[in-house]
Amino acid sequence: MDAEQLRRSAVDSPELSFFARIDVVESTGSTNADLIALAADPAADRVVLLAETQVQGRGRHARTWVSPPRAQLAMSILVRLPGIGPASLAWLALLTGVAVVDALRTTADVPAELKWPNDVLIDGRKVAGILAEVAAGGDGAPAVVIGLGLNVSLTREELPVPHATSLTIAGARETDRTVLVRSLLTEFAQRFTAWRDADWATDELAAAYRERCATIGTEVRAELPGGRMLTGIADGIDDYGRLLIGGEAVSAGDVTHLRAQY
Numbered sequence: 001m002d003a004e005q006l007r008r009s010a011v012d013s014p015e016l017s018f019f020a021r022i023d024v025v026e027s028t029g030s031t032n033a034d035l036i037a038l039a040a041d042p043a044a045d046r047v048v049l050l051a052e053t054q055v056q057g058r059g060r061h062a063r064t065w066v067s068p069p070r071a072q073l074a075m076s077i078l079v080r081l082p083g084i085g086p087a088s089l090a091w092l093a094l095l096t097g098v099a100v101v102d103a104l105r106t107t108a109d110v111p112a113e114l115k116w117p118n119d120v121l122i123d124g125r126k127v128a129g130i131l132a133e134v135a136a137g138g139d140g141a142p143a144v145v146i147g148l149g150l151n152v153s154l155t156r157e158e159l160p161v162p163h164a165t166s167l168t169i170a171g172a173r174e175t176d177r178t179v180l181v182r183s184l185l186t187e188f189a190q191r192f193t194a195w196r197d198a199d200w201a202t203d204e205l206a207a208a209y210r211e212r213c214a215t216i217g218t219e220v221r222a223e224l225p226g227g228r229m230l231t232g233i234a235d236g237i238d239d240y241g242r243l244l245i246g247g248e249a250v251s252a253g254d255v256t257h258l259r260a261q262y
Contacts, residue, residue, distance in 0.1 A: 018189035031076035032147040039135035039143040073150040082141035093132035099187035107183040108172035116215040125165035
């Protein structure tokens with residue numbers, strides 16, 4: 001990545017002036033953990049951290065993963081959301097998914113879509129995952145760190161799981177990580193600003209998410225907290241960002257697309 005270009009972008013580029021700081025490090029344990037620590041400073045807001053490699057990356061349910069050097073995008077964003085209600089916070093991760101899909105469709109020219117809640121797919125295979133963590137609350141504006149891991153140039157042998165893919169494998173038009181970062185951050189800034197200016201109303205955001213979500217209308221199996229399994233057709237996404245399966249609202253769990261062919 002061109003670290004200097006990205007650092008300048010926060011100052012010189014109108015589309016990225018939303019961000020106060022964009023930093024790139026050679027290696028770190030977890031970009032999410034680093035920004036969660038930074039969030040203790042109440043002045044820290046709209047900060048981006050990228051790492052050329054992560055050695056203790058975190059996924060959902062405390063899963064760990066390691067990124068090959070310079071083959072992925074390992075990026076986290078710290079934002080504060082003044083005045084937002086607790087029930088609306090979950091939409092930040094879904095907003096990020098919409099931004100990632102739009103950036104990949106326009107910049108990389110791949111048919112990206114969403115798998116509820118926070119995975120990005122290309123032709124049914126996972127190319128990116130998103131993890132949002134509340135970093136600070138209390139009397140101030142809630143601070144949330146959103147982490148993104150995007151497979152860019154991994155070969156089939158380097159993929160973490162058989163049902164994953166990368167932009168290179170998918171035949172993406174663009175795999176320059178600097179270009180991809182700029183596109184991803186631009187889409188995120190536009191979506192976040194519109195959401196904030198709408199006083200955190202979710203109508204427009206929910207419509208955008210539903211339009212891009214491959215889970216809706218698919219037969220799925222959800223492994224819910226406590227070990228319960230729920231199988232059925234995913235009917236939709238409700239106003240709280242929960243997945244509806246046979247009329248039951250699911251707020252957390254591992255979801256498998258049963259019709260997906262890997």
